[in-house]
Amino acid sequence: MIVGVVTGNLWATKKSAALLGQAFLTVRAGEKSLVCADCVGAGEGDTVLVATGGAARVAAGREIPVDAAIVGIVDTES
Amino acid sequence: MIVGVVTGNLWATKKSAALLGQAFLTVRAGEKSLVCADCVGAGEGDTVLVATGGAARVAAGREIPVDAAIVGIVDTES
Amino acid sequence: MIVGVVTGNLWATKKSAALLGQAFLTVRAGEKSLVCADCVGAGEGDTVLVATGGAARVAAGREIPVDAAIVGIVDTES
Amino acid sequence: MIVGVVTGNLWATKKSAALLGQAFLTVRAGEKSLVCADCVGAGEGDTVLVATGGAARVAAGREIPVDAAIVGIVDTES
Amino acid sequence: MIVGVVTGNLWATKKSAALLGQAFLTVRAGEKSLVCADCVGAGEGDTVLVATGGAARVAAGREIPVDAAIVGIVDTES
Incomplete structure (x- = not known):
């Protein structure tokens, strides 16, 4: 997984x-x-944990066409 | 997913x-x-949302040999 | 998918x-x-369309250990 | 798989x-x-072997939303 | 798939x-x-053909946590 920061929303x-x-x-x-x-x-502004690939669909809990999902909000990294 | 701009068609x-x-x-x-x-x-010219990997086949709704699919047309990104 | 040009064969x-x-x-x-x-x-010399990942096995039509497959010969890209 | 070194923990x-x-x-x-x-x-500080993608879920032994897993602690690389 | 050269062993x-x-x-x-x-x-020293992702598990013939596998020894590339 990778750690990133949420910068905004996307509407479609x-x-x-x-x-x-x-x-x-x-x-x-x-x-x-x-x-x-x-x-x-x-x-x-949240620092988040992102899972990519098939893991994003596991996170979504259903077969939707996504390849990246936020699976956690990071408290601390040491 | 990634955001991109449609630049043309491909025929095969x-x-x-x-x-x-x-x-x-x-x-x-x-x-x-x-x-x-x-x-x-x-x-x-459309700004689109692209899903890659297995998500492309989920988007297609059938098992076809594709690894990238346009899954949305982006209205706004904030 | 990506577009590439066939440059040769590989034997194993x-x-x-x-x-x-x-x-x-x-x-x-x-x-x-x-x-x-x-x-x-x-x-x-052919310009081809290549699908990667699980899509390569969908293209092959059977579960073989490949992660990239030529799925089309490109006529034109506009 | 790739080889890396554990640098810390992440809490979420x-x-x-x-x-x-x-x-x-x-x-x-x-x-x-x-x-x-x-x-x-x-x-x-451990030098570890990391598997990514679906392999991480195989390593976890259950369908959890992860795309990278430590699957071994490296003794030696020659 | 990619072509590479075996440089050594890894023990864990x-x-x-x-x-x-x-x-x-x-x-x-x-x-x-x-x-x-x-x-x-x-x-x-062998020049080998490497398959990555789910193809590595197809090559292994069982669901083990690997994301890259040697699937052939290359004779010639033209």
Whole structure:
């Protein structure tokens, strides 16, 4: 998984039917920015743990077309 | 997922049988360009949300040999 | 998917049993070179569409240990 | 798989329910840092073998939303 | 798949139970070095074909936590 910071939201009215109601957040991780399905109720400025690939669908709990999901809000990294 | 802009179409007459009838669009995302199965009816110039890996097959709704799919047309990113 | 150009063949006598009879082609895509299972009868110099990951096994139509496959021969990109 | 060194722990109180009780370690591999589910009882300073993607869920032995797991503690590399 | 050269072995006494008895080889492919499950009996100095992701588990023939496997020993590349 990677650690990043939530920088905003993304809205898409026209999308795959399976994504209706799914919240998307933009996460910056180092030089890269990616859009994640939010599975924990994260908000802008939160430091989050992101899982990618099939793990995102495990996090979503259903077969939706996502390849990145926020799976935790980071308290501390030592 | 990543956000990109549709830059054009790709045609391939000779292809895997499972891809017959599948529209392909070229999407530029930062420095990278990738070919995506279009699952939402996107067009050139649209800013789109792209899901990669197994998520592309979830988006297609069937087991076709694609590893990237357009799953939404982006309204706004904040 | 990515677009590349077939640059040659690869032969491996000693290989996983499941790969017997499978043709492999080397494809150059930008700076990167990768070896692909050929699923459409491509040849040297062809511009091809390559699918990676699980999509390669979908293209092969069976569970063989490949992570990249040629799934189309590109006519035009606009 | 990649080889890296455990550099610390990561704590996330708010996370996907399936991740309750799962230990996370931060691993540095070359220039990259990633967060791994610990499946072997590794500790800070250990040189470890990390498997990514679906392999991380195989290592965990259950369908949890992780994409990287420590699957071994490296004795020697020759 | 990618082509690389076997540069050595990796030993890990403490590892996921499913990896007991599995040989690991270090492979250099261009600038990158990765650890692969050996599925064909390769040795140091061999030029090999490496499959990554789920393909590595297909090569292993069982669900073990590996994400890269040597699936062939390269005779010639043209």
